[in-house]
Amino acid sequence: MSQNTAEIKRLLEDQRLPERVRERDPEVLGAVIQTYLPHVLRAARGAGLADARAEDVAQATFTTFIETAPRFEGRSHVRTWLFGILYRKLAEGRRQLGRDRQHDDIDDVVESRFNAAGRWSEPPRSPDDELQGRETREQIDGCLDASPFQQRMAFMLREVEGLSTSEICNILGVSRTNLGVMLYRIRNRLRECLESKDIRSPVP
Amino acid sequence: MMTCQQLTTTIASGELGEAGWRQRLSIRFHLLMCRHCRCYQRQIAALGDTVRSYSRKAPPPCRELEKGLLQQCQECQPEEKEPDEPRNR
Known part of the structure; x- marks a missing residue:
């Protein structure tokens, strides 16, 4: 039973959606x-599963x-509910929940790039704007694999799915402040990761 | 005036979108004056763009998976309200 796009849209926007889901x-x-x-x-x-595993989950x-x-x-969007189920399934399959911790090494790395007055002491290296290559993708994936799972999910839900702050907080079960800290950490981790790899890049 | 460290924290944590007009103005002014922070901001944005573009190029779900799931919801009767039934995996 395959429905056309307009019909699907009408069904999902119907006020009686929660009732009909129930x-x-x-x-x-x-x-x-x-x-x-x-x-x-x-x-x-995006959470790092290979195709077959991703389809199972x-x-x-x-x-x-x-x-x-x-x-x-129906208090939250049906999409929030679905991503919440997915998140718990992914978390179940892991030995550690990969929750964000009080301390993260990346905090020290970022801290070390500023002086006491909060100015850059070690400014970012100018970007080579070629961030689109295959190599970059592998570097980013490698770095995502090394990141805490919850941070990774937060990043993917924000950047790829484009979900709002409150939706992501709802899915991951964290506060807005927690979410801000997680995004701050993973973005800095990825940036540092690409920058340091970039410095070593002449090696074939 | 915001320091570079405060500004980059605002950018990376995604609080930029939630800043009030006064703060946004001060951010804009800082970015105008500071090329390092501009560079940082570009890099953070480029990261998101890169991951977004390669994730969206991924193959679509296989038809069988979709068909199987659609089948599954055809089979479950609307009357049957048994949330605690064992999972059929």
Whole structure:
């Protein structure tokens, strides 16, 4: 049962959406799947899973979504609810939750680049604007793999899915302040990572 | 006046979008005067752009996965309200 785009849009914008999700109306659940499967899959890949694993987790996410649909209250967006399920599935599969900690080494690295007056003592190296190459992608992936999982999810949900602050806080179960700290850390980590690799880049 | 360290913290934590007009003005002024912070801001933006563009180029979900899930929700009857049923994996 495949629905066309206009029909799907109408179903998802319907005021009775939460109610129909709770009733497990197949038409509505179908619209949710068709709309959000690519996003959930992309987020699973963004968390570092290979294609086959990402598809398994996406499938498990929607299975749970269908099972728990009668409990959907509609206070948050259906997309928030789905990403929340995905996040918990991804976290379950890890030994450590990868939660953001009180202290992170990146804080010291950033700190060391400024003087006591808060001015740059070691300014960023001028960008080579060629940040699009394949090598960069591998560098970024390597650095993301080395980052705490929760920071990585925060970054992907913000940059790739373009979700709002309150939506991401809801999905990850963190405060706005926590989220700000996590984004600050991962962005600086990635930036430092690319910069230091860049310095060594002449080596073939 | 905001220091470079404060400004870069605002940029990286994503608080820029939530700043009031007074703070935004002071940020704009700082960026106008400080090429290092401009460079930092460009790099942070470029990171997001790069990850966004390569993530969005990823292959679409396979049709079978979608078909399987659509099948699954056809099969579950609307009347059946059993949230605690065991997961079928």
